[in-house]
Amino acid sequence: MKKTLAVIVPTYNEKENVSLLVERVAAALAKVDYEILFVDDNSRDGTADEINKLAAKYPVRVMVRKDKRGLASAVVDGIKQSDSEFVIVMDADLQHPPAVLTPLFAALQTTDFVMGSRYAQGGSPGDWTLGRKIVSFVANLLALPLLPKVKDRVSGLFGFRRAALDVTTLSPVGWKIGLEIAVRGKYKTMTEVPYTFSPRARGASKLSRKIIWQYVQQLVNLYLAKYQILNFMIVGGLGFIVNILILNALIKWPPAPWFTVKGSFLGTEYYLLPFFLSSLVAIIFNYLLNKYWTFKGWTEKKLGGLRYFVMAGATLLLDMLALWAFVRFGKIPPVPAAALAILLVFIVRFLIARKWVWAEN
Numbered sequence: 001m002k003k004t005l006a007v008i009v010p011t012y013n014e015k016e017n018v019s020l021l022v023e024r025v026a027a028a029l030a031k032v033d034y035e036i037l038f039v040d041d042n043s044r045d046g047t048a049d050e051i052n053k054l055a056a057k058y059p060v061r062v063m064v065r066k067d068k069r070g071l072a073s074a075v076v077d078g079i080k081q082s083d084s085e086f087v088i089v090m091d092a093d094l095q096h097p098p099a100v101l102t103p104l105f106a107a108l109q110t111t112d113f114v115m116g117s118r119y120a121q122g123g124s125p126g127d128w129t130l131g132r133k134i135v136s137f138v139a140n141l142l143a144l145p146l147l148p149k150v151k152d153r154v155s156g157l158f159g160f161r162r163a164a165l166d167v168t169t170l171s172p173v174g175w176k177i178g179l180e181i182a183v184r185g186k187y188k189t190m191t192e193v194p195y196t197f198s199p200r201a202r203g204a205s206k207l208s209r210k211i212i213w214q215y216v217q218q219l220v221n222l223y224l225a226k227y228q229i230l231n232f233m234i235v236g237g238l239g240f241i242v243n244i245l246i247l248n249a250l251i252k253w254p255p256a257p258w259f260t261v262k263g264s265f266l267g268t269e270y271y272l273l274p275f276f277l278s279s280l281v282a283i284i285f286n287y288l289l290n291k292y293w294t295f296k297g298w299t300e301k302k303l304g305g306l307r308y309f310v311m312a313g314a315t316l317l318l319d320m321l322a323l324w325a326f327v328r329f330g331k332i333p334p335v336p337a338a339a340l341a342i343l344l345v346f347i348v349r350f351l352i353a354r355k356w357v358w359a360e361n
């Protein structure tokens with residue numbers, strides 16, 4: 001039977017914590033049709049057996065993974081294994097006080113994503129060593145542009161409306177699966193519910209150095225996904241280099257200046273034809289990189305390739321006009337003038353590509 005709420009709890013050697021956790025969650029969610037789904041990575045201390053004992057009295061179940069390991073992927077598997085309307089994710093070690101599930105679930109009735117927050121008014125990071133406070137502060141700051149409206153971006157306690165999230169968009173690397181889910185979901189509304197982080201009472205921490213590196217990887221992925229223009233800029237930058245190198249070579253090439261037809265337009269404006277050719281090469285180069293990298297996973301619209309070249313052709317004309325104006329009236333040498341002209345049409349191209357060539361799935 002479909003539950004209203006699934007509470008997903010990743011566990012690894014948390015035998016000493018689960019029964020108290022379940023008892024307190026039951027008290028906090030007394031009025032809710034919920035289940036707790038533990039995702040255990042084959043703990044050696046008998047966590048799963050302990051949970052199975054609790055199942056006689058409480059709506060809990062455990063999914064044991066024999067091979068896969070890792071907090072984030074455990075959470076993702078738990079989400080896939082449940083089908084409730086709402087999902088809440090929390091740690092097993094009672095650092096997330098179960099009582100906060102009452103206001104968190106209440107907030108989910110009107111908001112698509114709710115972050116449990118140590119930095120919102122009324123919350124607190126609790127008693128931490130200075131070192132951990134600094135690490136958490138920096139980690140939180142690094143994610144600021146990804147979630148500007150949320151104060152605690154690295155919390156492991158959060159809830160969301162399932163329909164707003166496409167699980168296949170998640171890449172479960174690292175520790176901060178809450179940030180991942182907050183950034184990748186399509187939530188109309190987002191809020192925070194304060195809580196006080198308590199020190200771990202029992203059991204050992206699973207934090208390790210490796211997760212810092214994984215966090216950096218995760219941030220890069222999220223920034224690239226959210227600000228796709230970054231990829232487009234890198235592609236544009238590479239295309240720009242290709243374009244300028246070829247242009248430079250063509251202008252300096254022995255039979256140059258290219259069109260030495262005295263008095264003709266292309267004769268005086270000898271840089272225009274080379275620029276046209278070098279731009280064509282760059283356009284093809286950019287199209288392929290954008291197709292296989294920037295908009296990877298997106299669908300190319302009908303006749304997308306043709307659209308791209310029409311778009312590029314039209315903007316190339318604009319480009320050449322700008323180049324000609326820079327050289328003729330601005331008295332700038334052709335190569336730097338071309339550089340300026342390319343930068344000028346860059347944003348126009350990005351906007352057109354995003355609106356007219358590719359579509360988000």
Ligand SMILES: Nc1nc2c(ncn2[C@@H]2O[C@H](COP(=O)(O)OP(=O)(O)OP(=O)(O)O)[C@@H](O)[C@H]2O)c(=O)[nH]1
Nearest residue numbers: 010011012039041070071074091092200205206207
């Ligand atoms: N399934 C699964 N759960 C994990 C794994 N690593 C950690 N967890 C669980 O994820 C939650 C958070 O891990 P903790 O070790 O408490 O990490 P933390 O809260 O950042 O660190 P402490 O403050 O030292 O407790 C706990 O419920 C762990 O049992 C893992 O590899 N697989």
Ligand SMILES: [Mg+2]
Nearest residue numbers: 091093095200
């Ligand atoms: Mg913990």
